[in-house]
Amino acid sequence: MTVVLSISSLAFCMAIIRSGYCIVDINGKSVDNNEAAVELTRSRITTEKRLRSYLFEHYDRKVRPSGNKTDTVSVYVSMMLLHIEGINEQRQVLRVHTWTSFRWNDVRLVWDSSEYANITTLHTADEELWLPDITLYNNAEGKDIHNFGSTTIMVQSNGDVVWVPPASFSAQCNMNFDTWPRDKHRCHLLLGSWTQHGFDLDIQLDDAEAGIDTRNFVQNDQWLLTNVSATRTQVFYPCCVEPYVSVSFTLQLRRNPSHYFHTLVLPVIILLIASWFLFIIPDYRFRLLVGLLEILALSGESIFLYSVAPPSTGTPPIVRLVAFSIGFVLYALVLCMILDAVRRCSKPLPKWIQATFNPKMGFILLLPSTSTAPEQFSENRGKDGDKEFLTVDFERENNPQQELTGNDIALQRSWKIFTDILSRICLLHYAIGSTILIIFLW
Structure with missing residues (x-):
């Protein structure tokens, strides 16, 4: 016997047929569509709760996501520049708005998706996970070093974590106004770990060739962005054998003298x-x-x-x-x-x-x-x-x-x-x- 589905039934069933909840009779009419959808949602919620319980029951966000204390956690950083708010010329401070992307692997957040209804991606709040203590070294806001906003984190089943918080930076720049109002400046956004050396936390550029993503950049009427670049620096100090790693995002600006x-x-x-x-x-x-x-x-x-x-x-x-x-x-x-x-x-x-x-x-x-x-x-x-x-x-x-x-x-x-x-x-x-x-x- 051939089973014929109506258009509305087909659209609904295609959405949930992978979970096995599409029930049709031989006349082509869907049976208990609402009940199937509710049951699917309940099953999804139950499975996600079970997954969260499995992942976070013994999870400590204060502990580095490494197999043992000698392993290095690699964090890949990239930046999308959104807008240059301006320059405080008296204080020599550059104010910019960005999206800063962080990517790392947390071995404690690995699960078998086949055991959890094929869930491969989990979204969770950033206060629930370990976060790298990366901050702006040349911060001009005094004691406030928390530059990143609170947002949701995406976790993959293989343990990959992606965090893309909005960030507003106030960076101290060394500026020279001897050619004002036709002056040009080179400002750096220097990011690095506040407490951990390179053996514990290795900071890498996610895309060194691209430097800074400017596809969504909104120009400032007073300041023109002429060039962007990104570099990684590893420094050894006489006191210590460990390297200290930082990444620098460089903005070259020129004032509009018109x-x-x-x-x-x-x-x-x-x-x-x-x-x-x-x-x-x-x-x-x-x-x-x-x-x-x-x-x-x-x-x-x-x-x-x-x-x-x-x-x-x-x-x-x-x-x-x-x-x-x-x-x-x-x-x-x-x-x-x-x-x-x-x-x-x-x-x-x-x-x-x-x-x-x-x-x-x-x-x-x-x-x-x-x-x-x-x-x-x-x-x-x-x-x-x-x-x-x-x-x-x-x-x-x-x-x-x-x-x-x-x-x-x-x-x-x-x-x-x-x-x-x-x-x-x-x-x-x-x-x-x-x-x-x-x-x-x-």
């Missing part, structure tokens, strides 16, 4: 380039006002920089950039004061400057007509003498009682042209110097 570029560097560059116009502005008083305002703005940048910059043994480039920028603007103001004094000079200009220097340099620097021969000027020039009459008017505003002759106008114009040439030369060397400053300090 935020600081827009809030610190770019304003300084703009102010420094704006100071070029101090050599073009014609009014001396306006030059002085603009220069003082730029110095005040740069001083405000330096105060803000002091509030955000981490402490360092050296001077970061951005600090030198702000300081040198203030010095450059002061230097530009001093040059402008000297140029204004030269422009107001009343002594005759040397003839070689009038005849040779002014025309040639004025042509090279693309200045207007630089001819300053005295005979070209008179008090009544007409339209061609507009510029000279403007000079006369300006001087009369300062000296209303003074009447200027044609030679006086020629003298003033020659000094003015000479000062304009010097201003252009100062502008060129100041622009080159400030550009070099920006390139080399940033």
Whole structure:
């Protein structure tokens, strides 16, 4: 007789047929499905209780899982990096979140799965089993060395134990902020046994080539992860013959400088380039006002920089950039004061400057007509003498009682042209110097 199962009966029976609890009649209908499921669950619970009683009745979690006291327990460690919370720059502490995997074999947790309903895997709480006393050596949290969270442990029938607790590490790092905000750091998570040497507890890397698993890593906006690696170290001390084993997970970090570029560097560059116009502005008083305002703005940048910059043994480039920028603007103001004094000079200009220097340099620097021969000027020039009459008017505003002759106008114009040439030369060397400053300090 052919037995035909309905779809719903087939789905249920396939789930429990291995245990022998699927009962069907010749018409294809399942019999006592609920009772079979309940019976299966009770049997599973009873079997697992019997297994736990067998494993943990005489189990002591304080004793190492070795056949005898001379055997070495090998613990294989790996790490999955989840997130870099950040760096406390004042304390030089790196804060990261991980999953840390530990794998070892406990000979006391071996059972024959055929005697326990083919149960090959058992899940139990971590406080019930022996755990390796591995901790973070370079822990920055003082007395609190318990970095691993409480979670369930998976035990295989051959005695293999897998423990993957979540862990948050606060690691002390040796950091150098001399290149801030373009600094790079190498931080180590140094893990090892707190009390046991290498003959009792041998720590091995589960996958030395992979280093740290970053498949589920979530990037930090401020810190970029550039490289990861893992190494195992075995150290012998003069006091002891036993080796002391540790594993180091290394993170190479680079700060993302874009935020600081827009809030610190770019304003300084703009102010420094704006100071070029101090050599073009014609009014001396306006030059002085603009220069003082730029110095005040740069001083405000330096105060803000002091509030955000981490402490360092050296001077970061951005600090030198702000300081040198203030010095450059002061230097530009001093040059402008000297140029204004030269422009107001009343002594005759040397003839070689009038005849040779002014025309040639004025042509090279693309200045207007630089001819300053005295005979070209008179008090009544007409339209061609507009510029000279403007000079006369300006001087009369300062000296209303003074009447200027044609030679006086020629003298003033020659000094003015000479000062304009010097201003252009100062502008060129100041622009080159400030550009070099920006390139080399940033």
